[in-house]
Amino acid sequence: MAGIELDRISKHYGDTVILEELSLAINEGELVVLVGPSGCGKTTILRMIAGLLEPSRGRIRIDGRDVTETLPGERDIAMVFQSYALYPHMTVFENVAFPLRVRRLAPGEISRRVNEVTKLLGIDHLLGRKPAALSGGQRQRVAMGRAIVREPKAFLFDEPLSNLDAALRGRMRGEIAGLHRRLGATMVYVTHDQHEAMTLADRLVLLNKGKIEQMGRPLDVYREPKTRFVAEFIGSPPMNFVPVEERAGSLAGAGFAVPLSAVGVKSGVPGGRLLLGVRPEALKVATSGEALPTLKAEIDWIERTGSDGYLYARVGPTSIVARLSAAAGQGLSPGQRVDLSFSQARLFDEVSGRAVDDAGVA
Amino acid sequence: MRRGLVIGGLAVATLSCLSRLGQAAEVVLWHSYRAGEMEALDRTVDRFRHEHPDTKVRVLAVPYGAYQQKLISAIPAGHGPDLFIAAHDQLGDMIRRELIEPVPAALASAQFLDETLRPLAVGAVQGIAAGAAGPATPGRSWGWPMAFKTLVLFYRTDLVATPPATTDGMIEIAHALTRPGRFGLAYNLAEFYFHAPWYFGSGAELLSADGLSARIESEAAAASGAFLRRLVLEERVVPTDANGALVTEMFNRGQVAMVVNGPWFISEIDRGVPWKIATLPRMSASDRPARPLLTVEGLFVAKGRATPETVGLAEALVSDSAARIRALEGGQPVANRAAYDDPEVAARSVLGTFRAQLEQTVPMPTAPLVALLWEPLNEALRQISRGALAPKVAFAAAASRVRVLNQPLPESESAAPFVLGLLLLLCGALAVAVWRRPPRFVARLLAARAAYAFLLPTAIGMTLLVAVPFLMGLGLGFFAFGPGEVRFVGFANFVSIITAAEYPVTHPLSFYFTLVVTVLWTVANVLLHVGIGFALALLLSPAWLKGRGLFRVLLILPWTIPNYITALVFKGLFNAQFGAVNAVLVALGLSPVGWFDGFWPAFAANVVTNVWLGFPFMMVTLLGALQAIPQDLYDAARVDGAGAWQRFVGVTLPQVGPALLPAVILGTIWTFNMFNIVFLVSEGQPEGSTDILVTEAYRWAFVRNGRYGYAAAYSTIIFVILVLYSLVTRRLVAPRSEARV
Ligand SMILES: Nc1ncnc2c1ncn2[C@@H]1O[C@H](COP(=O)(O)OP(=O)(O)OP(=O)(O)O)[C@@H](O)[C@H]1O
Numbered sequence A: 001m002a003g004i005e006l007d008r009i010s011k012h013y014g015d016t017v018i019l020e021e022l023s024l025a026i027n028e029g030e031l032v033v034l035v036g037p038s039g040c041g042k043t044t045i046l047r048m049i050a051g052l053l054e055p056s057r058g059r060i061r062i063d064g065r066d067v068t069e070t071l072p073g074e075r076d077i078a079m080v081f082q083s084y085a086l087y088p089h090m091t092v093f094e095n096v097a098f099p100l101r102v103r104r105l106a107p108g109e110i111s112r113r114v115n116e117v118t119k120l121l122g123i124d125h126l127l128g129r130k131p132a133a134l135s136g137g138q139r140q141r142v143a144m145g146r147a148i149v150r151e152p153k154a155f156l157f158d159e160p161l162s163n164l165d166a167a168l169r170g171r172m173r174g175e176i177a178g179l180h181r182r183l184g185a186t187m188v189y190v191t192h193d194q195h196e197a198m199t200l201a202d203r204l205v206l207l208n209k210g211k212i213e214q215m216g217r218p219l220d221v222y223r224e225p226k227t228r229f230v231a232e233f234i235g236s237p238p239m240n241f242v243p244v245e246e247r248a249g250s251l252a253g254a255g256f257a258v259p260l261s262a263v264g265v266k267s268g269v270p271g272g273r274l275l276l277g278v279r280p281e282a283l284k285v286a287t288s289g290e291a292l293p294t295l296k297a298e299i300d301w302i303e304r305t306g307s308d309g310y311l312y313a314r315v316g317p318t319s320i321v322a323r324l325s326a327a328a329g330q331g332l333s334p335g336q337r338v339d340l341s342f343s344q345a346r347l348f349d350e351v352s353g354r355a356v357d358d359a360g361v362a
Numbered sequence B: 001m002r003r004g005l006v007i008g009g010l011a012v013a014t015l016s017c018l019s020r021l022g023q024a025a026e027v028v029l030w031h032s033y034r035a036g037e038m039e040a041l042d043r044t045v046d047r048f049r050h051e052h053p054d055t056k057v058r059v060l061a062v063p064y065g066a067y068q069q070k071l072i073s074a075i076p077a078g079h080g081p082d083l084f085i086a087a088h089d090q091l092g093d094m095i096r097r098e099l100i101e102p103v104p105a106a107l108a109s110a111q112f113l114d115e116t117l118r119p120l121a122v123g124a125v126q127g128i129a130a131g132a133a134g135p136a137t138p139g140r141s142w143g144w145p146m147a148f149k150t151l152v153l154f155y156r157t158d159l160v161a162t163p164p165a166t167t168d169g170m171i172e173i174a175h176a177l178t179r180p181g182r183f184g185l186a187y188n189l190a191e192f193y194f195h196a197p198w199y200f201g202s203g204a205e206l207l208s209a210d211g212l213s214a215r216i217e218s219e220a221a222a223a224s225g226a227f228l229r230r231l232v233l234e235e236r237v238v239p240t241d242a243n244g245a246l247v248t249e250m251f252n253r254g255q256v257a258m259v260v261n262g263p264w265f266i267s268e269i270d271r272g273v274p275w276k277i278a279t280l281p282r283m284s285a286s287d288r289p290a291r292p293l294l295t296v297e298g299l300f301v302a303k304g305r306a307t308p309e310t311v312g313l314a315e316a317l318v319s320d321s322a323a324r325i326r327a328l329e330g331g332q333p334v335a336n337r338a339a340y341d342d343p344e345v346a347a348r349s350v351l352g353t354f355r356a357q358l359e360q361t362v363p364m365p366t367a368p369l370v371a372l373l374w375e376p377l378n379e380a381l382r383q384i385s386r387g388a389l390a391p392k393v394a395f396a397a398a399a400s401r402v403r404v405l406n407q408p409l410p411e412s413e414s415a416a417p418f419v420l421g422l423l424l425l426l427c428g429a430l431a432v433a434v435w436r437r438p439p440r441f442v443a444r445l446l447a448a449r450a451a452y453a454f455l456l457p458t459a460i461g462m463t464l465l466v467a468v469p470f471l472m473g474l475g476l477g478f479f480a481f482g483p484g485e486v487r488f489v490g491f492a493n494f495v496s497i498i499t500a501a502e503y504p505v506t507h508p509l510s511f512y513f514t515l516v517v518t519v520l521w522t523v524a525n526v527l528l529h530v531g532i533g534f535a536l537a538l539l540l541s542p543a544w545l546k547g548r549g550l551f552r553v554l555l556i557l558p559w560t561i562p563n564y565i566t567a568l569v570f571k572g573l574f575n576a577q578f579g580a581v582n583a584v585l586v587a588l589g590l591s592p593v594g595w596f597d598g599f600w601p602a603f604a605a606n607v608v609t610n611v612w613l614g615f616p617f618m619m620v621t622l623l624g625a626l627q628a629i630p631q632d633l634y635d636a637a638r639v640d641g642a643g644a645w646q647r648f649v650g651v652t653l654p655q656v657g658p659a660l661l662p663a664v665i666l667g668t669i670w671t672f673n674m675f676n677i678v679f680l681v682s683e684g685q686p687e688g689s690t691d692i693l694v695t696e697a698y699r700w701a702f703v704r705n706g707r708y709g710y711a712a713a714y715s716t717i718i719f720v721i722l723v724l725y726s727l728v729t730r731r732l733v734a735p736r737s738e739a740r741v
């Protein structure tokens, strides 16, 4: 197992800049998830690590060794593609065995390792089939098997689950997590899906337009988004933003005012336009005599999914969402005015999008 | 409805009667002249119209290529000409088919040159049973002689001062003029017609007097061969690879001083080239004059059309004054004695020379057997001029080939068992069809009649254009065609082909020899098509290659050119003396190759031509297949550690396989039947050894005395081979659903 280090890498296509001076160090045995909107450069980074793309500038090191100019096959890295890229004319066995055959291992050794890996993935009963005769999940497993069988230094996953249905995706997610625990391998995992990102990652790297927006442990990123972009990207439904102004130690919005302490900031708030960021799950319908800060809102409509529900409302001109427990919404109806209290909030500068915390503008 | 049909039928009948009435007063004349000869003929016809305003004359110029065939089909059907002009060597055929009748009145024979009258005389036509030819009445003729064609010696007056009187003199002059890039003498060596002067001048003959047996194996024939050998190999004054067009070009450019050729050559000589003609020299060895073949163009009356008007027109067209016009304006060597006494004609030394040559000619034989002689004789000449065979041996080989080709037709067989068998087979098939018909067959058929009505036009077209010719071809294989007869011979043709008993297996006429060559040809071509196509497709597929669109277009070009054009171009490139390929070899310090002298070089020339034509198809197919391969597969293989070769074997090959296989099967069938290339490039040379099955079938039908039945049997066998091949390969391309993702 090995660490991967991207040292100020850039990627240009002609005049189009895809990545600019991006540095990232991935520790040995760590599972790093790259998330970000479509087109932000996730696949590009992965393909550069694999050696399928050459960076325009910068160095890549694996296990301390500079591999920037090394051929993909010599980097000892495995990659699982979104399309699985199984060889259609080969059986499951041959697919999994392919990397070993290319390395000219002894046939006995090959079948031993293939059997071991396919058993581990629960596809040992499919060895004679061709990919066309497999379900999506089975193909996915074969692709993983082909990656695992060589015991590489690191694994790269490019949205490996995006072609699966929701239920299967959940199960495979669990399996990948288990695999990571069992193999203790270095993994770089690219996804669109914040759920996958939150549950799998040792460390989350959030990319935007070719730059790292924030990285850290998933919960830290969730709790303390450094920018409005991160706050919106992580969490579902996304964080609500209500315009406020600082007025004599408190934050005043449309028909409400909350103390600065409610956002964990003591002083030094800059003037100008600010946004109060409150996650839907932090909002509650206030009962009378509540100590928590509250927003005054008018209900638009209420959505119930059984276990819980969402309340759509307006604070002044701003639409917000609150997540309700099953019991909490009883007796509310559209048009009604309610007080919504919140346990946690974060303040952002509207212009720069950056979070405002103790140290002032971060 | 029915009444409408009756009225319509009556109207058609009346109209056709009327048109026949209209024709009665009209004389229709057919000819195949062009340019000057045509204009001169038209003038004589105009003169006749002027003098006989009440006789209508319609003149039709029919293209030469289709002329004979048109006469054969039109005259018996009643819409042919009343009068037509044709060469006398077709007489035997025309008499047998009863296309003509003898000139009604006694000919004013004193009017014409004897040599032109003789070949047309009733009774002079060889190989015709006396009954069909009519009694040999002295003075009766099948037609009026109009003009004649034969060979003379053309020479450039800037190179040759006085024409040679003997062949030794000719060789001496030629020798003095031959130097690199120039030859003293040239003529089309590939055709016996141009060798004929030496052949007959040596005292050899083609046929026995009755026209029933060949006489091409003789001391005299060998002597003519020795003379050819001397011209080409010993004195080297004649280029070996100059065909008709090249001879003309060389004469015009001054690259050859003397040419043996006929009157048609005059119009091919460029203006400004100083030339004259002379009669051919005496053969020094035999001390006899060289005697070229003579063709007389006669004016013939179509069977049953000998009306006074027809005869009137004929006599006007062959009159001395009309002949004078044709001689002066059309440049024709005419058949009328008086024309040559005319001072204006006498001033044309050309016509005088032709007339002088006429006295030393051999009329083209009319016996059917002669058609069989050309291919073996041409082959013998080719062998002699290559130095491959001694003259004597070469003519002996030709004679034995004629004997093989001239075998008597197989015994006639009763068709009854075959007809019975066929009927039984049909009944059986019908019974099976009825027995295994789907449930409620008739009811469903009736219910869907609108659908069948839509299919009907196509079905009729397919039946007429595909099924009928195919079945006729199949049926033809059970018949044998001889001169003037057709007989049912059962399986005799098939048996003769399959057992190949008449020749050893190594003989090019043997079916098995040709089959092996065909398979070799197919395999070599398809391998090279796929190999080169694949290599180019791989070169042209990477996205980073600049200008690959342009390269693709350039490489597809060979495919877009009609293949016979390419074939002719390559034939020129491979010409041994004047071709670019040998020029390059010589420039590289290598020795030139006689491309069509040996089996392997000739085979290679064919293959090169066909590869040039065939690789773009494979390239395009493979380019498409390559582009359909997902890039991910290559990426995955690279990450898995596969090198370029392993990616090719592990990803590219299996991925293009499904597209490649049908292309290979199709290409195999095309190549197996690639008639044009073999027919035009090597022409089967040497000795028919590079012929493939289809060209061999063609030769049996159209070169070897019209053995249509034998040729049809050949085609049927080719068909069976290809059906078997596609049955076998169909299993290979059967959809393997598994293999797709
Ligand atoms: N060959 C290329 N030429 C020019 N631009 C390219 C090329 N390949 C990729 N790009 C651009 O690079 C950017 C990053 O692409 P990349 O595939 O890394 O995105 P991604 O983050 O993986 O997106 P997604 O989540 O949709 O897979 C995109 O804007 C894309 O248009």
Ligand SMILES: [Mg+2]
Binding pocket: A042, A043, A044, A158
């Ligand atoms: Mg991507």
